[in-house]
Amino acid sequence: MTAGPRARRRARLTGVGAYLPERVMTNADLEALVDTTDDWIVSRTGVHERHIAAADQATSDLAAGAVRDLLRRTNVRATDVDLLVVATSTPDYVLPPCAPIVGTMTGMDTVAAYDTNAACSGFMYAIAQATGMIESGMVRTAVVVGADTLSRITNWDDRGTCVLFADGAGCVLIEVDEGEPGTGILGVEFGSDGSGFGDLWVPAGGTRTPATASTPHGESCIQMNGREVFRFATRILVESSQRLLDEAGLTIDDVDLVVAHQANERILDHASERMGIPREKVVMNLDRVGNTSSASIPLALAHVHDAGTLEPGSLVLMVGFGAGLTWGSVLVRWEPRG
């Protein structure tokens, strides 16, 4: 028997789920908190409003909301899921990880479950991990979640960051498939540059500088060198995408949708221009949800799915970038269940 390309086990992305907390915070609300204006926020970032978790909600609650939505949409039983990965930088606790809690909340009682943290690129890394496990035969059905409650580590006195960050969760279903070559998850490209760790970080609260009673509040919150991260983001988005397309033997003209991390509308405009892809093919939902870190890409994917622009067979290029500094891109042919 010949083990040709048809026999190769592939990972297929077959469903999406999303959850946004109820409370909406508008730019007008922020005008009342810090010295900013709706005009500045919209023209410099593109954000109009964002969702903020309720006081009794933590990241596992948002993640479980997204997983329930996914199970409902796909008709997959919780007990059929072998692997649950939660990408997050804001777990409920330092220990235990979020994923087992989410598993129990959603009826996946004994599922293999763990967290992964690569900041705003975390969802891309988590997809790469699940893809590897499916292709190697370790698991058959995986749910990959991106969830963050950034409002808990946002300095609400810092106008340079508080207008950007928000809360939410999104997820995808990845299933084993023995279909034609050219289907499923077609490739990944990722990397990091730790020399930029201080450009986007929370200085206190880890093992290097544990938070104490005398730690200034701002040290336990996100601090960002916005201009430097902006430069990195615009460069790496284009470079990582190009490397991935080259590796896959495809060009940007083959791509139907670019689903990039929703950090700033100007970054998306720049990507469209530099990559030579029409702006309408570069998905944007940050105007309504802000920057939700690990949740950003699956939420954007759910947005285009619900808008009807994500069609079966669409070639989707997803790109994440953020703290670390880290980046990751995934090229996928969208093949929903049914």
Ligand code: UT7
């Ligand atoms: O999720 C990880 C990836 N994150 C990103 O990719 C974020 C990348 N960075 C950015 O998106 C942008 O750098 C920001 C939106 C954060 C900032 O935009 P910018 O155009 O780079 O502004 P800036 O930091 O250069 O500041 C320009 C001016 C400053 O005033 P002066 O010094 O020129 O007088 C800031 O103090 O804008 C001021 N400013 C504000 N003014 C009104 C900063 N934040 C605000 C604000 N409202 N909220």
